[in-house]
Amino acid sequence: MERNQMHRQVSVMRQSLFDQGYLDEQFIQLEELQDDANPNFVEEVVTLYYRDSSRLILSIDQALERNPLDFNKLDTYMHQFKGSSTSIGAKKVKAECTQFREYCKVGNGEGCMRTFQQAKKEYTILKRKLEAYFQQARQSGPSETACRPRN
Amino acid sequence: MAPAIEGMVPAIESSEGNNKMNKGYQYPSWKKKLRGLVVDNEELCRIVEKGIMGLCGVETQAVETGEAAVELIASGATFDIIVIDRFLPSMTGPETARKMREMGVESKIIGLFALYFEGDEEEFVAAGVDDFKEKPLSPNWLVPMLRELDN
Numbered sequence: 658m659e660r661n662q663m664h665r666q667v668s669v670m671r672q673s674l675f676d677q678g679y680l681d682e683q684f685i686q687l688e689e690l691q692d693d694a695n696p697n698f699v700e701e702v703v704t705l706y707y708r709d710s711s712r713l714i715l716s717i718d719q720a721l722e723r724n725p726l727d728f729n730k731l732d733t734y735m736h737q738f739k740g741s742s743t744s745i746g747a748k749k750v751k752a753e754c755t756q757f758r759e760y761c762k763v764g765n766g767e768g769c770m771r772t773f774q775q776a777k778k779e780y781t782i783l784k785r786k787l788e789a790y791f792q793q794a795r796q797s798g799p800s801e802t803a804c805r806p807r808n
Numbered sequence: 809m810a811p812a813i814e815g816m817v818p819a820i821e822s823s824e825g826n827n828k829m830n831k832g833y834q835y836p837s838w839k840k841k842l843r844g845l846v847v848d849n850e851e852l853c854r855i856v857e858k859g860i861m862g863l864c865g866v867e868t869q870a871v872e873t874g875e876a877a878v879e880l881i882a883s884g885a886t887f888d889i890i891v892i893d894r895f896l897p898s899m900t901g902p903e904t905a906r907k908m909r910e911m912g913v914e915s916k917i918i919g920l921f922a923l924y925f926e927g928d929e930e931e932f933v934a935a936g937v938d939d940f941k942e943k944p945l946s947p948n949w950l951v952p953m954l955r956e957l958d959n
Contacts, residue, residue, distance in 0.1 A: 683944045686856075686860055686863075686944070686946075686947075687856065689863055690856075690859040690860070690862075690863065698859075702852065702855060702856065705851065705852050705855070706852055709850070709851065709852060732923070732925070733895060735923060736894070736895050736921075736922050736923045737849075737850060737895065737922075739922040739923050740848075740850055740853055740893070740922035740943055741850055741852050741853065743922055743943045743944050744850075744852050744853050744856040744857075744943070744944060745852070745856075746944075754922075754923065755923070758923050758924075
């Protein structure tokens with residue numbers, strides 16, 4: 658049946674996000690929080706992440722244009738960015754944030770800029786993949802795995 | 809249907825007698841009614857951390873600032889477990905923890921961080937927290953902690 662096929666496709670898409678290292682187990686925690694009362698929790702949280710992070714990314718970009726760089730400020734922004742990325746399980750973005758911190762620690766501005774470019778790249782790739790995943794999930798309709806049943 | 813944004817209550821509304829089985833997780837049930845407080849400036853982090861605490865059977869509130877947390881406690885609210893983010897806008901994480909201890913709060917207080925900075929752990933511990941953990945807030949370390957509190 659076509660519906661089963663679509664569900665399988667969604668499942669494959671989801672699994673590849675983990676297999677390719679885009680998401681970690683925290684994303685599963687979000688799925689645990691999705692249930693009949695909050696059937697779109699995961700998508701809503703991810704939407705919130707992209708909404709709030711876009712402002713933060715702008716702030717970091719602006720901070721990286723300053724001369725000299727304010728590493729304390731950059732650290733604070735990056736802590737926020739990593740915190741949010743951690744909350745949704747954005748594994749590759751998190752890794753770049755950690756790397757950024759290492760460069761900040763030693764005052765390596767070049768390293769910070771390079772790493773941040775990479776972080777933004779990963780952030781955008783993940784956004785596209787998640788958008789495609791959620792769209793596919795919506796089209797395929799509810800499945801037993803989509804929501805945690807109320808006991 | 810209420811959207812899953814600030815103020816959302818996870819499906820578990822009562823912390824008593826909960827024993828949810830899903831996707832391999834077995835969420836615990838507690839003898840006592842456990843109450844939690846999340847102090848985090850990021851909306852996304854508050855939603856997710858509050859949700860995870862709820863999944864673990866803790867009736868949880870979330871506030872944005874140290875000041876709001878202190879005010880809540882001053883108004884008579886009591887909690888079994890309090891998690892405080894390292895970076896808060898005015899009153900810092902450690903300052904918030906210190907103030908709580910000065911007010912006589914004996915709850916378990918956990919300092920949370922997304923990025924590790926030297927001196928943070930010492931500062932938090934000196935302020936009187938019981939533990940200092942890297943985000944994300946996870947049932948893996950939360951549940952054993954709650955089990956202790958329940959006994």
